[in-house]
Amino acid sequence: MKKTKQNRAANLSLKKPMSRVLIAALLFSTAVPSLPEMAFAQSYRFNSVQVDGNARIETGTVLSYAGIARGETISAAELNDAYQRLVASGLFETVEIVPRGGTLVINVVEYPTVNRVTFEGNRRLDDEALASVVQSKPRLVFSPTRAESDAARIAEAYSQEGRISARVTPRIIRRSDNRVDLVYEVFEGRNTEINRIGFVGNRVYSDRRLRRVLETKQAGLLRQLIRRDTFQEDRLQFDQQVLRDFYLSRGYIDFRTTAVDAELARERDAYFVTFNVQEGQQFRFGDITVVSNYPAADAEAYEQVVRLRPGIVYSPNHVENAIARMENLAVREGLDFLRVEPRITRNERDLTLDVEFVLSRGPRVFVERIDVEGNTTTLDRVVRRQFRIVEGDPFNPRQIREAAERIRALNFFENTQVNAREGSSPDRVVVDVDVEEKATGSLSFGGTYSTNSGFGLAISFSETNFLGRGQSLFLSLAGADSNKNYSLAFVEPAFLGRDVAFSFDLGVTETESFNAPYDTEVGEFGLGLEFPLAERSRLGLTFSLESSEMKASTSGDAAGSIIQNEIGQGDVISSSIGYKYTFDSRENGFDPTRGFLFEFGQDYAGLGGDVQFIETKARAVAQARILNEEVTVRASLRGGMLNYTKGSSRTIDRVNLLGDYLRGFEPSGVGPRQRGTNSSGAAFDNALAGNMFVVGSVEAEFPLGLPEEYGITGGAFYDISNIWDVGASAGQPGVLYNNGSYRHVVGLSVFWDTPIGPLRFNFAKALKKEQFDQEQFFNVTIRSEF
Structure with missing residues (x-):
C-alpha cells in the first residue's frame, strides 16, 4: 500500500553522523621539570569496557569491531581508530566513546530494522x-549507503x-521498536526521445534507407504507442551490429x-x-572453387551443390548456405566430421573475392548433451527440436549457430543464449541453452472498418506457445453490418516430432445481403499437413469438409x-482433398532485396458430398x-479454374475479384452478371462471379x-x-460478359505503418471497363507482403 508523507517522524539524512568522541581531560600523574621542552603521547589503560545501547547486536560483536581489550595500553590515536571502525561497520546510527577512569564506556544507537519497503x-x-x-x-x-545505492539502481532502471x-529520493518513517518504513519517492520525468537519427559518411544508401534498418526509431506522430523512439544505449550497440550486417549482406566487407x-x-x-560510418567498396564473387583434403569427398561432386556464380554481389549468407549444402551432402554420403573452410582472396583491382572451399576432416568431437535452462513454461523438447543434431552426433559449430537463430525466431523468449563448452573430456561438447520466457498469448477487443463491409466489432485470442508445447491456437469472433465470422485454428509445427506442420480449423461465416441479393451460411472444417520437399520448396496436403447454403435475402x-435457382438448391455439402506446392526463392539473409514466389494447388471434391x-x-x-x-517494384500474376463434373457451381462457389485481387471496382463489381426483370416484375442486376479468372x-x-x-510511403x-x-447457368437470359473481358486499372496508394497494422489506402481509376461494371475510387485494406 502506498504511504503518504503525513506523520513522518524524520527525513533520512544520507551523510554519516558527525564524530562525537568525548575523551575526558586527564591530568598527568607526573611531571618532568628537567625536560620542559619534551611532550609525552597520551596513553590509556582500561580495566573494563562497558557497552550501552545495543539491543540486537551482541556486546562481543561491538568489542570485536572496536578492537580494545581489557588491560591493554592504547594511545589516543588507537582510541580514535576504534571509533572509526565502529562507525564504518554500518551497524550504528551514532557512536560515542567516553573514558571514565579505568572504564571505557561505548554508547551506541543501532540502525533501525526495515519494517517494509x-x-x-x-x-x-x-x-x-x-x-x-x-x-x-x-x-x-x-543502511543509508544501501538506500542510496538502491535509489541509483531505480534511476538506472x-x-x-x-x-x-x-529522480529517486529515499525517505524513512520512524515506527515503534526501532523500526522504519523505507519509502522511495520517484519522480519519473518524461521519456527522453530520439528526435533525430543521422549518418555521416554514407554515400550509397541514404539516411532514410539506413534508418529503416535500425531497431531504434525517431520520435513520430504515434510516440505514445511506439517505444522504440526512447533513448537506450544498449539498443544503439545492437544497431551498430545491424548496420554492419546490412552492409555485409550487400558486399561492403570493409x-x-x-x-x-x-x-x-x-x-x-x-x-x-549520429552514426559515423565508412562504407568502403562493394565486392562481388570472383572464382569459386572446391578443394578436397578429405580422401572420401569428391571435390567435383561438392562443387555442384555450391550454387554460387561469379559476378553476383558477395554476401556471407551465400557462403553460409553453400557450406550448409555441402555439409548436408556429406551427411547423405555418410562422411562424418567433414569441415568446410572458406578461404577468401581479395582482388582489389576488379573488386572481387575469390572463394576456395576447402574440404577437410575435422576433429572427432561429439555432442555430449544439450542442457536447456530458464524455460519455466516451454517444454524442453520445443527448444531441443530446433537442433538438427542430438546427443552423440558429431559436433558442428555452424549447426549450433543456426539452431540458436531458430530458437530466437520462435519468439517465445525475451533473451536467448546458446553456448558450447567442453564436456567430460576434450572430445565431448556440452551445449548450454539459457532462455528467458516472455508472454506469448494475447486477448484483444476492438473495432473494424472496411470500405466493403462497414464498421464491426472483433474479439480475438491467440496463443503461439499453447501449454508450452510450441503449438499455436487462434480464436476469433468478428461481426460487421452485413457479415459475421467465427473461427478456430490450431497448428502443431512438429507433428510426431518431425518437420511436419499439422493443422485443423473450424469456421462459420454468415452474411446478410453482403453485396448480393441473398444471405449465406457457410460452415467449414479442415485438416492439413505441410512439410519441406527441398531447400526452398514445400508441399501441403489438405482435407476439407464444407456445408454452404444460399438463402433468400431479408x-x-x-x-x-x-x-x-441457386437458392433453391438449399444446403450443399462438399468433401475434398487437395495439395499446394510452394517454391520460395526469397533470400534468407538480412533485409533481402529480391525474391520470387510460386504457388500451385488443386482441390479434388467428390469423396462423398453432393458435388464433384x-x-x-x-x-x-x-x-x-x-x-x-x-x-x-513488385509484379504478380495469379489465375484459377473451377471445373464441375457433378452438380453445378453457384455464385458463392465461383471466384469474386475483391479488393485483394483487383482495385478500382466494388466487390463483385466485375465479371459475369445477369440483368433483367424477374417474375415479380422487379428489375435486378446480379453479379454471378466466374469459374475462371486471371489477374496481373x-x-x-x-x-x-x-x-x-511517420511510417508513410507512396505507391x-x-x-x-x-x-x-x-x-451451366450461361444459357439463362440476360447473362452478360460470360466470355470474359479484360479490365485495366491504374492508381496511387498510400502505405501507413501503424501500431495496429500496416494499412493501405488505394485511389484507383479504371482505364477500360464494361458498361455495367461498378467502380470504386477509394478503398482501405490491410497491407500484405508476398
Whole structure:
C-alpha cells in the first residue's frame, strides 16, 4: 500500500553522523621539570569496557569491531581508530566513546530494522519491478549507503526505459521498536526521445534507407504507442551490429561504424544521434572453387551443390548456405566430421573475392548433451527440436549457430543464449541453452472498418506457445453490418516430432445481403499437413469438409433466375482433398532485396458430398528493390479454374475479384452478371462471379519525402484482370460478359505503418471497363507482403 508523507517522524539524512568522541581531560600523574621542552603521547589503560545501547547486536560483536581489550595500553590515536571502525561497520546510527577512569564506556544507537519497503510516484514501472531492483528488504538492518545505492539502481532502471531525468529520493518513517518504513519517492520525468537519427559518411544508401534498418526509431506522430523512439544505449550497440550486417549482406566487407554520437538537448528531453560510418567498396564473387583434403569427398561432386556464380554481389549468407549444402551432402554420403573452410582472396583491382572451399576432416568431437535452462513454461523438447543434431552426433559449430537463430525466431523468449563448452573430456561438447520466457498469448477487443463491409466489432485470442508445447491456437469472433465470422485454428509445427506442420480449423461465416441479393451460411472444417520437399520448396496436403447454403435475402433485393435457382438448391455439402506446392526463392539473409514466389494447388471434391469438381489455382510474385533500395517494384500474376463434373457451381462457389485481387471496382463489381426483370416484375442486376479468372499487377512503392518516423510511403499500380464462365447457368437470359473481358486499372496508394497494422489506402481509376461494371475510387485494406 502506498504511504503518504503525513506523520513522518524524520527525513533520512544520507551523510554519516558527525564524530562525537568525548575523551575526558586527564591530568598527568607526573611531571618532568628537567625536560620542559619534551611532550609525552597520551596513553590509556582500561580495566573494563562497558557497552550501552545495543539491543540486537551482541556486546562481543561491538568489542570485536572496536578492537580494545581489557588491560591493554592504547594511545589516543588507537582510541580514535576504534571509533572509526565502529562507525564504518554500518551497524550504528551514532557512536560515542567516553573514558571514565579505568572504564571505557561505548554508547551506541543501532540502525533501525526495515519494517517494509514501499514506492511512491511510480507509474511506468510497477512495485514488483522496482522491488526486484533494490537490495533493501524487510527485516534487514537499515543502511543509508544501501538506500542510496538502491535509489541509483531505480534511476538506472528508468534510464533503460528512456527516462534519464528520473529522480529517486529515499525517505524513512520512524515506527515503534526501532523500526522504519523505507519509502522511495520517484519522480519519473518524461521519456527522453530520439528526435533525430543521422549518418555521416554514407554515400550509397541514404539516411532514410539506413534508418529503416535500425531497431531504434525517431520520435513520430504515434510516440505514445511506439517505444522504440526512447533513448537506450544498449539498443544503439545492437544497431551498430545491424548496420554492419546490412552492409555485409550487400558486399561492403570493409564497412565499419567509427563512432556513435548521442547529444542530449539542453532541456534534457531529447537526443540527437549520429552514426559515423565508412562504407568502403562493394565486392562481388570472383572464382569459386572446391578443394578436397578429405580422401572420401569428391571435390567435383561438392562443387555442384555450391550454387554460387561469379559476378553476383558477395554476401556471407551465400557462403553460409553453400557450406550448409555441402555439409548436408556429406551427411547423405555418410562422411562424418567433414569441415568446410572458406578461404577468401581479395582482388582489389576488379573488386572481387575469390572463394576456395576447402574440404577437410575435422576433429572427432561429439555432442555430449544439450542442457536447456530458464524455460519455466516451454517444454524442453520445443527448444531441443530446433537442433538438427542430438546427443552423440558429431559436433558442428555452424549447426549450433543456426539452431540458436531458430530458437530466437520462435519468439517465445525475451533473451536467448546458446553456448558450447567442453564436456567430460576434450572430445565431448556440452551445449548450454539459457532462455528467458516472455508472454506469448494475447486477448484483444476492438473495432473494424472496411470500405466493403462497414464498421464491426472483433474479439480475438491467440496463443503461439499453447501449454508450452510450441503449438499455436487462434480464436476469433468478428461481426460487421452485413457479415459475421467465427473461427478456430490450431497448428502443431512438429507433428510426431518431425518437420511436419499439422493443422485443423473450424469456421462459420454468415452474411446478410453482403453485396448480393441473398444471405449465406457457410460452415467449414479442415485438416492439413505441410512439410519441406527441398531447400526452398514445400508441399501441403489438405482435407476439407464444407456445408454452404444460399438463402433468400431479408433485405428484399431483387434476384434473377440464376440466383433463385441457386437458392433453391438449399444446403450443399462438399468433401475434398487437395495439395499446394510452394517454391520460395526469397533470400534468407538480412533485409533481402529480391525474391520470387510460386504457388500451385488443386482441390479434388467428390469423396462423398453432393458435388464433384476440380479447382486449380496458381500464383507467381517477383519483387526487387531498385535505385539504392529506395524503390520497391513488385509484379504478380495469379489465375484459377473451377471445373464441375457433378452438380453445378453457384455464385458463392465461383471466384469474386475483391479488393485483394483487383482495385478500382466494388466487390463483385466485375465479371459475369445477369440483368433483367424477374417474375415479380422487379428489375435486378446480379453479379454471378466466374469459374475462371486471371489477374496481373505491377506496382511500385517509393518514399514521399515525409519523415520516415511517420511510417508513410507512396505507391503506384497497374492492374489487369479477366473473369468469365458461369458454367451451366450461361444459357439463362440476360447473362452478360460470360466470355470474359479484360479490365485495366491504374492508381496511387498510400502505405501507413501503424501500431495496429500496416494499412493501405488505394485511389484507383479504371482505364477500360464494361458498361455495367461498378467502380470504386477509394478503398482501405490491410497491407500484405508476398
